[in-house]
Amino acid sequence: MTGSDLRTQGTRAEETDILIVGGGLGGLTLAAYLARQGREPTVVEQAVEWRASGYGIGLWADGLAVLDELGLLDAARDRAADPDGFEVRTSGGGVLARTTLPARRTLLFAIHRADLHAILRERVPSEWIRMDTAPARIEERANDVAVTFEDGATETFDLVVGADGVHSTVREQCFTDWTPREYDTYVWSLWAAQDIDVGRDMVSVWGPGSEGFVARIGDRVGFNLAARLEEPPEPPAREALRAHAEAIGWQLPALLDGTDDHPFFDRVRDVTCERWRTDRVVLLGDAAHAVHPISGMGASLALQDARVLAQELATGLPGEVSGPLARFEKRRREDAADVRRAARFEAAVTFLESDRLRRLRDALVEHTPLFELFVERQATELNTVRSPTR
Template sequence: MHATKIIIIGGGIGGAATALALHCAGLDFTVYERSQQLREVGAGIALWANATHILKNLGLLEDAIQVGCLTTNYQFNSQRGKELVNIAVYGFELPVIGIHRAELHQLLWRNVPREKFILGETFERFERRENRVCAYFKSGLSVVGGALIGADGLRSQVRTLLLGDQPPTYRNFKTWRGLTDYIPNGFRPGYIQEFLGCGKGFGFMMLGKGKMYWYAAAYAPEAQPDAAISRKQELERMYQDWFPSIPELIAATEEANILTTDLYDRPPIQPWSQQNITLLGDAAHPMLPTMGQGACTALEDAYVIAKCLQASDPITAFQNYESLRFERTKAIVIKSLRSSKMGELTHPLAVGFRNALMKVMSSAISNSFNSLHAYRT
């Protein structure tokens, strides 16, 4: 174990998970977060078995089960509700959990000493000084450490300084996310249910505390503004003739609880580490949400980077961390993009062929899915 201080830029799920993993490993660190409060925006996520494995190692699995909802099946359907693929996800030694992002975030940072989080500090740049790194912030604050981890998201400033100001790649989809207390009649307990149509899709799942999370995605130009009518009314029109639970969920959701974002990723590249500075989570390998692995791989990253830092000096540790993580995250980025292409189909004949192919390929899809979540660090 080494005694150097580690600077973490970003206090979201990836940064908070890294903080907890380093804390459990007995390492010295401080997290610098630009927001004035530690909070996650967004709605729900699925923590697949590869992620609940990390929570178990960090001592949080039982707490996550208490505030989440156990998931047993992942079902793909046509837009009218005809089943295409039904994947059982309860065969692992670890559960799959539906959880609100904010609940997961709180579980992570509440198990770390509060003084380890410095809020309201916007990172601007770094300088290397021999084997040290100095981080500078907009407020005028500067801090020195033996290593720096950029966990500052899709548009990471740390990444820009390391790898250049290349923008992320827009992948032709706009997404909406909603949260409601309403449980539709068509919901199957324990299921994540997704519905695929012509150039758009919809899914929903239970979270903890009786909350239903839903998400929609549609083929759209980048930065398309909201319709003149409200987001809610726009969605009601888009999905009016879909499986009955879908318009029911939209109607039951308050306008303020509907969020929208464009979807981006980046082509996987190496290196994402330089000497005693590295990237983690979306800063390193942003991916589309089609495989549900963004937060899950950030948890994996956090655990692996802590183990590497516990074993060696930061430069060697970051080289080992990247070598352990690159091929896996590259594969998931590519699979997530490939999966999104299936959603771009708009011609009814192409959509019909896709649906028929999914039914034929059901076993192969299930095996691929399970192999992804069987990963253990």
């Protein structure tokens, strides 16, 4: 057993009463790790029921390593695309760059967020989760945190974890030194059973001020499209989606023709927090460091946050909370900052509208190893996991 195994599994369960606000990917992952330590956290989720919509997400090596450690990698593989390669196409479909992914190592999954969420729920007892509620008031005190919920009930906890996303209630109530950023970019996501030939690669197609991202999972094709828009449209903005799909070309118009479903639709945002924690309250995932989704790293960051926080809580002294929270933030802040910087650069390069600048960019990608270097950065050797024989 490795040192990291000992840190995540632990052999004792301290009597620390933990509230996790938000039953998304990061919150459920943390609950799963705490369950392995013999703890029983409370998870509160504002939604009335789990949603079936959401992005198609890329899960890179850091995120896959967490699923592997929790024993969920095979379940995820059954519902994900484990591609042969990753390619970039220009508007109209011509290939600018392609990199082959090693057959004996899993570096990247494409998976629907709802499918990954359902897999993580398998590790969290349903009685730990309270739906249709959220904190109305959070009061941090010397020895505990008093939380008043929307129904008026007040409970006390030793630790409150804000895993409640980019619009975090915990961050809003407990932190002041954070900065939200809204982009003029919007994202649509559609998943539907289709027989349109998109190949076995994950494909990024660059259009004028836009990007389409396509991956096949079994008989379904996942189709994300992000585009810069001058004015916020009325959701689900299918007419704008149609216009951008036709401007990008390749198989995107045909994929859109293949479904009448309403797309998931959202505005792109990121968040920068100067501090992620107080003595008894901590943020993780998008609540702490939401990044532009073009990075494909938001889910992996959240899963790693949960893993590291669980490690620090497991190795802290009995009853200690503040020290583990400080160590968690120290270990995770640099990774999140690196992803944010890279994502902002990638967005600036991808969503170009000038024809001249797009031609220059396309030439650089086609005739230099920039794309291959990007994939190498995302898929580090340290956290790769073995693939079954294909």
